[in-house]
Structures are given as C-alpha cells and as structure tokens.
Amino acid sequence: QSALTQPASVSGSPGQSITISCTGTSSDVGGYNYVSWYQQHPGKAPKLVIYDVSNRPSGVSNRFSGSKSGNTASLTITGLQAEDEADYYCSSYTGSSTWVFGGGTKLAVL
Amino acid sequence: QLQLQESGPGLVKPSETLSLTCTVSGGSINNRDSYWGWIRQSPGKGLEYIANIYFRGSTWYNPSLKSRVNISVDTSKNQFSLNLTTVTAADAAVYYCARQVGGSSQIDYWGQGTLVTVSS
Numbered sequence: 199q200s201a202l203t204q205p206a207s208v209s210g211s212p213g214q215s216i217t218i219s220c221t222g223t224s225s226d227v228g229g230y231n232y233v234s235w236y237q238q239h240p241g242k243a244p245k246l247v248i249y250d251v252s253n254r255p256s257g258v259s260n261r262f263s264g265s266k267s268g269n270t271a272s273l274t275i276t277g278l279q280a281e282d283e284a285d286y287y288c289s290s291y292t293g294s295s296t297w298v299f300g301g302g303t304k305l306a307v308l
Numbered sequence: 309q310l311q312l313q314e315s316g317p318g319l320v321k322p323s324e325t326l327s328l329t330c331t332v333s334g335g336s337i338n339n340r341d342s343y344w345g346w347i348r349q350s351p352g353k354g355l356e357y358i359a360n361i362y363f364r365g366s367t368w369y370n371p372s373l374k375s376r377v378n379i380s381v382d383t384s385k386n387q388f389s390l391n392l393t394t395v396t397a398a399d400a401a402v403y404y405c406a407r408q409v410g411g412s413s414q415i416d417y418w419g420q421g422t423l424v425t426v427s428s
Contacts, residue, residue, distance in 0.1 A: 201354065232413035236355075243404060243418040244355065250413050287355050291413060295343075295368040299355040 202227065202288055202300035209306040215276040218303045220288030221269060226298055228269035232291035235264055235273045238302075239284045247286075248273060275305075283307040310335040312405050312419035319425050320399075326392040326424055330405030337386045338363045343408040346379065346390045348401040349421075356401075360408060361388055400426045 203221040210216040220227065220235075227233055233251045236244035246255050248264035251271060261276045271290070275282055288300040316328035330344070337344065345360040359379040360368045367379050373392070381388040392399060403424055407417040 234413040234415065236415070243421055244415075245418075246414055246416050249416075255414070255416065289355075289357075289413065289415070295360060296370060297357040297360075297408075297413075299347075299357060302354040 200298070202290060202298055204286075204288060204300040204303045206301075207304045207306065209308050210278045211308050212278050212280065214278050215274060216278060216305065217275075218273045218286055218288075218305070220271040220273070220290075220300045222271075222290055222298070223269055226290040226292045227266065227271050229293070230291045231266070233264070233266055233271040234289045235262075235271075236287045236289065237282075237284045238287065244287060278307050280307050310407060310417045312407065312417055314403060314405050314419045314422040316422060316424070318423055319427060320395050321428050322396055322426055323394055326390070326395050326399060326426075328390045328403055328405075328422065328424070330388050330390075330419060332386045332388075332407075337381065337388065338383055341410045343410055344381065344388045345406050345408055345415075347404045347406055347415075349404070350398075350401040353401075358390065358392075358403075395426050397426050400424060 235248040238244045247262045251266045252264045263274045286303045311333045313331045320326045343360045346358040361379045376393045378391045402421040404421045405419045406415045408415045
C-alpha cells in the first residue's frame with residue numbers, strides 16, 4: 199500500500215485558480231470513485247472538502263471542486279483566498295475497506 | 309454534533325505498547341452508517357491510515373502496520389481503542405481518531421489529535 203503521489207507544493211495569487219493532482223494506481227484511485235480531499239491548517243485536524251471524487255460537504259465553499267481521470271484525481275480551488283493557504287491531502291479507497299493518503303501538498307497564497 | 313476525543317499517554321517507551329482511546333459524543337457508536345478509525349501524522353509528515361472498526365467488531369488494518377496493531381470497540385462506553393505494540397521512534401506522531409461514513413470516502417469527523425512521543 200504505497201502513498202498516493204501529490205506535488206509537494208503549489209502556489210497562486212489571490213483570485214487565481216490552482217489544481218492539485220493526486221496520482222495512484224488502478225488498485226486505488228483508478229479503481230474506485232472513492233477519492234476524498236482534506237484541508238489542514240497548522241496545528242489543526244484535517245477538514246473534509248471533497249468526497250467521492252467530486253462531492254462537496256455542506257458548508258464547504260463552491261470554490262472547491264474535484265475530478266478524476268484514470269489513476270489521477272484533482273482538486274481545483276478557484277478564486278484563491280488567503281484562508282485557503284494550508285496543506286491538502288488526497289485519500290483513496292484501496293479495496294478490503296482500507297484507505298491510503300497522499301503525501302500532502304502545501305498551498306501558498308502569494 | 310458528533311464529537312470525538314482521543315485520550316491516552318503522551319509518552320511511551322521504545323518497545324512498549326501504545327494505547328489510545330477515542331470517546332464519541334453527540335451520537336452513537338452503534339450507528340449503522342459509521343466506521344471508526346485511527347489515522348496518524350508524524351511530525352512534519354503526511355497522514356497515514358492505521359485501522360478501522362465497525363461497531364459489530366469487524367476490523368480492517370493498514371497492511372504495513374497490521375502485525376502490530378489491534379483496534380477494538382466498547383459500545384457500552386461509546387468508545388473505540390487502538391493498541392500499537394513494540395513502538396519505535398518511527399511511531400511518534402499525532403494520532404487522530406475519526407468517523408468514516410459507510411459506502412463513501414467521507415472521513416467527516418475528526419478528533420483534535422493527541423501527540424504521542426516515543427522516548428526512554
């Protein structure tokens with residue numbers, strides 16, 4: 199069970215859009231529509247922002263969206279705001295009711 | 309509003325067993341749509357799935373930790389617990405308990421996390 203691959207960092211200016219990728223295999227990301235994304239601010243617990251590839255929990259801004267193509271899932275944030283600066287983690291179901299996370303991406307809002 | 313709270317020693321000696329408990333409030337651990345789990349985060353590192361349990365006792369483990377991990381549930385106390393044996397410095401981390409929604413990839417409720425240090 200290897201960690202999913204995410205870029206270490208991405209950056210953008212306020213108002214811009216960014217996309218974070220999450221690459222796995224056909225045994226996890228590519229095999230199931232069970233990919234989720236979490237936002238984590240320093241010293242805080244992760245917060246769910248996208249689940250089941252593209253669904254947004256109640257209360258999460260519609261500036262957050264998710265998609266998947268093959269073995270790669272993506273999180274897009276539009277209209278970047280300073281409060282979006284955080285670490286972002288993807289997660290995927292791997293079968294046998296187990297899960298795997300990505301290594302995390304640090305988003306800087308410049 | 310569901311709340312999860314981790315408890316347990318913040319310091320464990322190398323080769324000993326790490327034991328943590330998660331107390332669920334604001335809802336029942338017997339909820340048929342809920343799976344309960346542990347996730348950890350080493351300092352400055354990413355998240356790592358450890359294990360999940362269903363209130364009826366079914367368990368699932370990260371293959372890389374399976375030989376050292378046991379997860380259990382106590383429905384009478386609305387709690388679930390984690391035991392990790394033979395710890396090393398590599399097991400030092402913030403340990404989170406969390407709720408995963410069945411039939412979905414949502415891990416929608418998290419505890420605040422508890423820092424466990426491994427040192428003699």
